[in-house]
Amino acid sequence: DIVMTQSPTSMSISVGDRVTMNCKASQNVGSNVDWYQQKTGQSPKLLIYKASNRYTGVPDRFTGSGSGTDFTFTISNMQAEDLAVYYCMQSNSFTFGSGTKLEIK
Amino acid sequence: EVQLQQSGAELGKPGTSVKLSCKVSGYNIRNTYMHWVNQRPGKGLEWIGRIDPANGNTIYAEKFKSKATLTADTSSNTAYMQLSQLKSDDTAIYFCAMGVYYVMDAWGQGASVTVSS
Numbered sequence: 001d002i003v004m005t006q007s008p009t010s011m012s013i014s015v016g017d018r019v020t021m022n023c024k025a026s027q028n029v030g031s032n033v034d035w036y037q038q039k040t041g042q043s044p045k046l047l048i049y050k051a052s053n054r055y056t057g058v059p060d061r062f063t064g065s066g067s068g069t070d071f072t073f074t075i076s077n078m079q080a081e082d083l084a085v086y087y088c089m090q091s092n093s094f095t096f097g098s099g100t101k102l103e104i105k
Numbered sequence: 106e107v108q109l110q111q112s113g114a115e116l117g118k119p120g121t122s123v124k125l126s127c128k129v130s131g132y133n134i135r136n137t138y139m140h141w142v143n144q145r146p147g148k149g150l151e152w153i154g155r156i157d158p159a160n161g162n163t164i165y166a167e168k169f170k171s172k173a174t175l176t177a178d179t180s181s182n183t184a185y186m187q188l189s190q191l192k193s194d195d196t197a198i199y200f201c202a203m204g205v206y207y208v209m210d211a212w213g214q215g216a217s218v219t220v221s222s
Contacts (some may be wrong), residue, residue: 001167034208036150043200044142044150054166055210066181087150091208094140094152 002026002090004033006097012105019075021100023088026069027060030093032069035064039084047086048073078102107131107185109207109213116219117191124187125216132211134158137204139177139184143197144215153199156184191220 002045003026010047013019023033046055050063051071061076075082083104109111112126127139152209154165158177165173174187184201199216202209 012134038150043215044202044209045212046207046210049207049210089150089209090150095156096127096142096150096152099149 002029002093002095004088004090004095004097006088006100008100010100010101010103012103013078014105015078015080017078019078019082019102021073023066023071023085023097024034024069025071025090028068029090029092031067033064033066034091035062035073035087036087036089037084038087044079044087078103107211107213109201109203111201111213111216114217114219115194116221117188118222119191119220121191122187122189123191123218124185125199125201125218127186127213128146128185129182129184129203132203132205133179134177134182134184134203135179138208139175140202141175141184141186142200142202142209144200145194145197150159153186158184162204174210188218191218193220196220 005024031051033051036044038044047058052064063074065072085099085101087099108130110128117123117124140155141185143151153169156163163175177184201213211220
């Protein structure tokens, strides 16, 4: 199975901060990594697909990059409504990272 | 608008089975894969498997091969997941998800399964 190692587990941030989190795949997954946002009590929401493509309606402060085994997700200007847990997922055989929880400092 | 409406909360006794449903409106499930994902209390997301409703072909994550059975009824545009031999560890929220424009871009609201005697 492909393991997605996501870091950090949590981050304490302030509104306006730049936020960066990472996912490392245990083997080459090409560009087949997606990023999801899950707010408390809600279903996950797709933000980024195929490593760097912003899904329809997603604000441009959300960006993704990477290929092969190393992937990065960035929120350029953190907003209060971005408080959530973020998950990476490789879509070759569908495994999720363990999530990164964003909390207000 | 594409909507996935999942069945309600289930309470199951250890050793029994439950069957969850996911009814899709606004999109023909023959044209996509239906995925199921779980989330144990306070934990992350875990992919269970997917079904191609057009032909019934299924793929499961290894740990769910003897736990989950995925089916689909194209006449009612509904996907199903049966969980068998319930244990306390199966207590979780179960989501259905499908691809409209991309792999899993539409999700149900989730269904809670609680296993307790």
